[in-house]
Each structure stands twice: as C-alpha cells, then as structure tokens.
Amino acid sequence: MRQTDREIVRDLKLFKDVDADVFDDLMTASYAQRMPPHVELIREGESADFLHIVLDGCVELFSSGHGRETSMAIVTPVSTFILAATVNDAPFLMSARTIESSKLLLIPSQNVRDAFARDPHFARAIVTELAQCYRSVVKSMKNLKLRTSIERVGNYIIRLHDKAGGAEIIELPYGKKNLASILGMTPENLSRAFGALQSHGILMDGARIEITDRAALEAISKPNRLIDDPRS
Amino acid sequence: MRQTDREIVRDLKLFKDVDADVFDDLMTASYAQRMPPHVELIREGESADFLHIVLDGCVELFSSGHGRETSMAIVTPVSTFILAATVNDAPFLMSARTIESSKLLLIPSQNVRDAFARDPHFARAIVTELAQCYRSVVKSMKNLKLRTSIERVGNYIIRLHDKAGGAEIIELPYGKKNLASILGMTPENLSRAFGALQSHGILMDGARIEITDRAALEAISKPNRLIDDPRS
DNA sequence: CGGTGAATTGACACTTTTCAATGCGGGTGG
DNA sequence: CCACCCGCATTGAAAAGTGTCAATTCACCG
Numbered sequence: 241m242r243q244t245d246r247e248i249v250r251d252l253k254l255f256k257d258v259d260a261d262v263f264d265d266l267m268t269a270s271y272a273q274r275m276p277p278h279v280e281l282i283r284e285g286e287s288a289d290f291l292h293i294v295l296d297g298c299v300e301l302f303s304s305g306h307g308r309e310t311s312m313a314i315v316t317p318v319s320t321f322i323l324a325a326t327v328n329d330a331p332f333l334m335s336a337r338t339i340e341s342s343k344l345l346l347i348p349s350q351n352v353r354d355a356f357a358r359d360p361h362f363a364r365a366i367v368t369e370l371a372q373c374y375r376s377v378v379k380s381m382k383n384l385k386l387r388t389s390i391e392r393v394g395n396y397i398i399r400l401h402d403k404a405g406g407a408e409i410i411e412l413p414y415g416k417k418n419l420a421s422i423l424g425m426t427p428e429n430l431s432r433a434f435g436a437l438q439s440h441g442i443l444m445d446g447a448r449i450e451i452t453d454r455a456a457l458e459a460i461s462k463p464n465r466l467i468d469d470p471r472s
Numbered sequence: 473m474r475q476t477d478r479e480i481v482r483d484l485k486l487f488k489d490v491d492a493d494v495f496d497d498l499m500t501a502s503y504a505q506r507m508p509p510h511v512e513l514i515r516e517g518e519s520a521d522f523l524h525i526v527l528d529g530c531v532e533l534f535s536s537g538h539g540r541e542t543s544m545a546i547v548t549p550v551s552t553f554i555l556a557a558t559v560n561d562a563p564f565l566m567s568a569r570t571i572e573s574s575k576l577l578l579i580p581s582q583n584v585r586d587a588f589a590r591d592p593h594f595a596r597a598i599v600t601e602l603a604q605c606y607r608s609v610v611k612s613m614k615n616l617k618l619r620t621s622i623e624r625v626g627n628y629i630i631r632l633h634d635k636a637g638g639a640e641i642i643e644l645p646y647g648k649k650n651l652a653s654i655l656g657m658t659p660e661n662l663s664r665a666f667g668a669l670q671s672h673g674i675l676m677d678g679a680r681i682e683i684t685d686r687a688a689l690e691a692i693s694k695p696n697r698l699i700d701d702p703r704s
Numbered sequence: 705c706g707g708t709g710a711a712t713t714g715a716c717a718c719t720t721t722t723c724a725a726t727g728c729g730g731g732t733g734g
Numbered sequence: 735c736c737a738c739c740c741g742c743a744t745t746g747a748a749a750a751g752t753g754t755c756a757a758t759t760c761a762c763c764g
Contacts, residue, residue: 284698285697285698303614303617303618303698304618305614305618305619305694305696305699306618306694308618310614310617310618312610312613312614312617323603324602324603324606324607325603325607327599327600327603328600328603328604328607330603330607330704331698331704333607333610333611333614333698334610356596356599357592357596360589360592360595363592363595363596363599364588364589364595366599367559367588367595367598367599367602368559368560370556370599370602370603370606371555371556371557371559371560371562371602372560373606374556374602374605374606374609375556375557375560375562375565377606377609377610377613378544378565378566378609379565380613381544381609381612381613381616382535382537382542382544382565384613384616384617385535385542385544385616385656386535386536386537386538386540386541386542387537388719389719389720415742415743416742416743417741417742417743424617425720425721426720426721426722427742427743427744428720428721428722428743428744428745429719429720429721430743431743431744431745432720432744432745435744435745446743462537462538464537465517466516466517466535466563466565467537472562472563620751621751621752647710647711648710648711649709649710649711657752657753658752658753658754659710659711659712660711660712660713660752660753660754661751661752661753662711663711663712663713664712664713664752667712667713678711
C-alpha cells in the first residue's frame with residue numbers, strides 16, 4: 241500500500257491514537273485495492289473477513305429481499321464500514337457495492353480483534369466509532385419515521401448546502417436513483433418532491449441546485465439538530 | 473440496592489467478565505429505582521448522566537418532532553439503554569418512558585467510562601453490546617423499508633410465537649398503540665392488518681392470538697433471518 | 705356511577721406506488 | 735464520426751396503500 245494512503249488511514253479518528261507497532265501490524269496485514277464502479281463488494285449473510293475502509297470513491301450499503309431492494313447508507317471517504325459485523329464476528333446485515341470507481345483498504349477482521357485486545361486506545365476508538373454508527377442509523381430512522389418525503393428531501397438539500405459552506409449552487413453527489421432509495425421513496429417521487437420544493441427556495445437544473453431562499457427552505461423542511469447534525 | 477438485583481446485573485453479558493473490584497465500584501455508585509407507569513425517564517437532547525438498565529417492567533424509547541411522535545424501540549428486562557450516548561458523552565437522540573411499573577438501575581456515566589478504561593473485559597463487553605444495538609437498529613430499518621405493513625405485523629407475530637416456544641395461544645406484551653408505532657403504522661392500520669391476517673393462519677381476540685396455521689402465516693409474512701433473528 | 709382512554713370500524717382524503725410514455729445523455733460498435 | 739441503444743430522469747394517469755376523522759363499544763379506574 242502507498243505511503244500517502246497509510247498516512248490518510250493513520251489520520252482517521254479510528255487509528256489516530258493507536259500504538260505505532262499495533263498500527264504497523266494492522267497495515268502489514270491489509271490490502272489496498274481499487275475497484276471499478278458497480279462492483280459488489282460484500283453480500284448480506286456472508287461473514288465478515290475484512291474491515292473495509294473507503295479511501296476514495298463512494299460505496300453504497302444496501303439490502304434486499306423478495307424482489308425489493310433499498311439503500312441503507314452511502315459511505316464516503318474516509319470512513320469504515322461493517323465494523324459491527326467485524327468486531328462481533330457476525331454475518332453482514334447489508335450488502336455493499338461501489339457507486340463510482342473506489343479505492344478500498346481491507347483489514348483482516350482477526351487482526352482488528354487482536355489489535356482491540358492489545359491496545360486500549362484502539363479499543364476506545366472502536367467504541368467511539370461504533371457508537372457513532374449506531375447514532376447515525378437512529379438518526380436515519382427518525383428521518384424516515386418522523387418526516388414526510390418532502391421534508392426529507394428538503395433537509396437533505398439543507399445538509400448539502402451546509403457541507404458546501406453555504407455556496408449558492410450545489411451539486412448532487414450521486415444519482416437520483418440512489419438518493420431516492422436512501423430517502424425512502426421512489427425516483428418518481430423524488431422528482432416530484434424536487435418540483436414541489438421549487439416554490440420553497442430552490443431551483444433545480446439536473447443535478448445542480450440553486451439555493452434561492454434558505455429561510456423558505458428551512459420553513460418547509462423544519463431541520464432538527466438531533467436528526468440532521470452529523471456531529472452530536 | 474438489593475443483593476438479588478446485584479446478581480441479576482452481574483449475570484448480564486455486559487458485566488459477566490468484569491473484574492470484581494471494578495464491578496463493586498460501579499454498583500456502589502449506582503441507584504436502583506422503581507418507577508410508576510408512563511413516567512418520562514429521559515428526554516431527547518439532554519445529556520447522558522447515567523447508563524440505564526431495565527431490571528423489571530418495560531421501557532419505551534421514542535422520539536418526537538413538530539407534533540409527530542414515534543416509538544423507536546421497546547426495552548425489556550434485562551437490558552441497557554442509551555449506552556451509545558453514555559460512552560460518547562453525547563446528547564440523547566431518543567426520549568424514554570416507562571410503559572408499565574419498572575425497576576431501573578442507574579449507573580453514572582463517568583463511572584462507566586472509568587470502568588471502560590480500567591478493565592479490558594468491560595471494554596470488550598461494551599463493544600459487543602454496542603455492536604448488537606447497532607445491528608438491531610439496522611434490522612428495524614430493513615423491516616421498515618423492505619416490508620409492507622402486513623408483512624411487518626405477520627413477522628412480529630411469528631417472533632412472538634417463537635419466543636413463546638411455539639405455544640398455540642400467545643399474548644401481545646403491551647398495548648396495540650405502542651405496537652403500531654413500533655411497526656411504523658397507525659393503530660387503525662394495525663387493526664386492519666390483524667384483520668387481514670385472520671385469513672392467513674391467525675385468530676385474534678383482543679390481545680390474545682391463536683396461531684392456527686403457522687405455514688400460512690409464514691407464507692404471507694416471508695420471515696428473514698437477517699431481519700428477524702435476534703441472534704445473528 | 706360517570707369518565708377516560710384504548711380498540712375497532714367505516715368513510716373519506718391524501719400520499720405514494722405503479723405503469724406507461726417521452727426525452728435526454730453517455731457509451732458502444734459499425 | 736455517426737447511429738444506435740441503454741439507462742436515467744421526468745411527467746402523467748390510474749391504482750394501491752396509508753393516514754385522518756368520526757362514531758361506537760368496551761374495559762378500567764377514580
């Protein structure tokens with residue numbers, strides 16, 4: 241694996257405080273790998289042989305059953321996924337596939353568990369990361385159960401707007417089909433929601449969105465710190 | 473706190489392997505408390521001063537916003553809740569209230585974090601518990617996004633049936649209003665779903681359900697290990 | 705004994721999904 | 735280089751599912 245990748249991983253909250261030799265062992269055992277778009281990385285029900293880290297690109301976590309399929313989350317750099325299955329040595333609850341060409345780091349699960357036992361700092365970091373994953377799913381669930389579809393779309397745009405530092409023009413980071421599934425609706429409904437929001441402070445043009453009236457957008461979306469704030 | 477309670481807590485997976493003196497410190501700092509039904513224990517947004525453990529009774533985790541409200545989970549003995557907020561020292565994402573009269577054990581969050589740092593066994597147990605919480609929410613979310621309301625109700629009954637060891641007559645453990653909210657629907661719709669399932673292997677009588685044809689119930693519910701199995 | 709709240713049922717309205725048709729790119733292969 | 739095709743996005747119309755409102759019954763509790 242490349243030295244720059246190694247430094248990127250080292251800077252992750254999960255690895256920042258890990259002992260040098262423990263970190264070395266983890267990295268020595270790991271594989272960095274570039275994947276084309278739309279490659280299935282893992283399938284739900286299989287066992288967790290590697291902890292995955294997205295170094296570059298974009299990975300979709302999804303789940304399916306009886307002809308239906310839904311996106312559960314989108315993982316962007318630099319984050320881990322399937323940590324829970326790894327530490328508990330349990331089968332995946334979700335499948336994963338690349339959305340775009342992506343660089344991944346695979347760390348053997350056994351090494352992760354060993355490092356956990358050897359290094360209290362790593363243990364502490366894993367707990368923090370796991371707790372964040374948990375809270376993130378809880379927020380998604382509140383988003384789904386407590387909000388109408390238009391509110392979900394509106395708040396998604398607000399988050400994008402914030403992440404872009406309040407830029408007037410923002411761009412959807414991936415296709416609307418994925419986005420619709422994440423937000424718990426059909427692509428057709430997402431289209432209509434975007435349409436409806438155009439009288440409430442936004443202007444759509446394909447994947448580009450112009451924020452014309454942030455106050456109006458917030459008025460209809462009713463953002464909530466305990467759902468939308470990625471910190472907290 | 474009573475000696476029997478102490479032994480019950482000691483037998484929890486979370487505390488089974490904890491060092492004796494660490495466990496002593498935790499218990500000395502803790503409070504056991506009996507609460508009447510329908511008491512609000514914590515409110516979302518507040519900070520996590522105590523890790524909560526349900527020793528007896530039944531606690532509802534719920535969330536609200538802009539006039540809407542939804543149940544997120546029901547915690548039954550003997551389990552912890554708000555562990556993630558406790559270990560990360562973050563604000564609650566959910567509120568909690570007793571459903572019935574309940575006995576709770578409250579452990580100061582600072583003591584939990586101290587014990588985590590002192591005892592690797594406790595650290596390991598916390599990770600396992602957190603990962604289980606995470607996986608449990610993911611399953612709930614799959615249940616919501618991947619299934620129709622009738623399938624959700626059907627699978628809920630199947631789980632009850634299994635928990636009761638396959639008894640022909642089973643009983644709903646709490647009110648239908650709560651159940652409806654957990655399953656992501658209105659009480660009216662839950663009534664109709666129960667009605668619809670009566671031609672598929674069940675017979676309702678108030679809170680009592682007779683399982684007349686388990687195969688038919690499974691045929692319409694399509695149970696899935698990766699959603700319904702509490703282990704895994 | 706009256707009051708309160710849960711559960712059930714029916715009618716209705718609304719949201720969401722489904723199906724179908726169209727237009728718009730981005731690729732591939734001729 | 736262009737024609738073609740495939741998948742995505744959009745739009746409309748119909749169908750299904752779900753939520754809302756209202757009325758009734760029932761059990762429980764003060």
